[in-house]
Amino acid sequence: MLRFAHFGGGLALLIAASAHAQAPACSAAKLAEISAAPTAAQPTVEIDCSATLPPNTVVRKSLRFSGPAASGVTFDCQGGRIEPATDSSQPDSVLIQSQWRQGQWQRPQNITLRRCTIQGSLRIQGMAANGEGAALRDSSRRNGHTERAQAAAPANIMLDTLTLLGQGRIPLYLAPGVTGVTLQNSHVGGRSNSVAVYLDAESANNTLQHNLIDSRSARELVAIDGSAHNTIRHNRFSALSHGGLFLYRNCGEGGTVRHQTPSHNTISDNTFFYRHYHGRLPAVWLGARNGNRNYCQADAGYPFGSSISNLDGAQHNRVNNNRIYKLSPLRMIRDHGSDNMISGNTTVR
Secondary structure, eight states: OEEEEEETTEEEEEEOOOTTOOOOBOOHHHHHHHHSOOOSSOSEEEOOSBEEOOTTOEEOSEEEEESGGGTTOEEEOTTOEEOOOOBTTBOOSEEEEOEEETTEEEOOEEEEEESOEEESOEEEESSOSSTTOHHHHHHHTSTTHHHHHHHHSOEEEEEESOEEEEEESOSEEEOTTOEEEEEESOEEEEEESSOSEEEOTTOBSOEEESOEEOOEESSOSEEEESOBSOEEESOEEOOOTTOSEEEEOOTTGGGOOOOSOSOSOEEESOEEOOSSOOOSSOSEEESSOTTOSTTGGGGOSOSSGGGTOOSOOOBSOEEESOEEESSOHHHHEEEOSBSOEEEOOEEEO
16 A cells, blocks of 8 residues: 655655554574573564564563564563663663654554563654654644654554553653554553653554553653543553643643644543542643643744643543542542543542
8 A cells, every 4th residue: 555645845655564464473583582682782672573472481682663574563472571671772671663764754553562571661652752852843843743743653553461560761651643552451560750651742542441550650640741532441540649640731842842732532431549549639630731831932933733832722532431439520530621521420439
């Protein structure tokens, strides 16, 4: 299938793999490479084929799923563990990433990662690792940024039956533009110096469902930062003393203009478990910042997005049928946006 997309003011021809194309099975030599001990010369291993590991395998290299070569891959740990000795040069245990080649972004699509325990962090990224990368910042200063960021980023990633055990770095980070990621039947635990799950600017149409999220985090558990059309349902959240799900737009940070607002998200049928906490910060906060940061003017000078308004713009979100232990929904669901639908949320004693 051929399609055209705009990059840098010109047209780039993108050759998209079929949504149903599956990567070939890994050879015995590749499986041996995956399970071999890491070395200074090879601390990571590129995954460009489908693998089912022997049960209880421990992988001590960081996994990389890079560009179209990783499209269609299914990686099944069968209950095994990914436990790399990450450092500042290889910070993520698993990285799914686009590549800049021949003047265009080439992304991986249709990847399944399942039945793995991941010690450390899993990051999915396109133009940049976060909202402050140079290529992303340049794109953000032109119209059509959301579409460019999404076309450049990995898409259609299934994360099923994972245990993510954070060690300080955010356990699950969807960088700008990432679309179509599903995390399901999983546990996000361990600890984080920030949040447990981050959905960054211009990302969309991602799903968190049937998960336990209880990372010991320094901030709210889930940040929905300029991310839209996501579905968060049938999850259980605990360790909530720093807040639950916060929707905002991180205006100006790093000089990047945020175009999309945290809108059209559905947060439904979740359980927020409180035991001793008395409710200073909410379980759900629609419009959690609204310009309350000292860097909001760093993106000034452009006629769109957060450059012309520091407000979050959290609107048309649905917060329905959630169960909140001990505390009242009137207190624990905070709406500082507009045209949001909040209904059917109950207190469980």
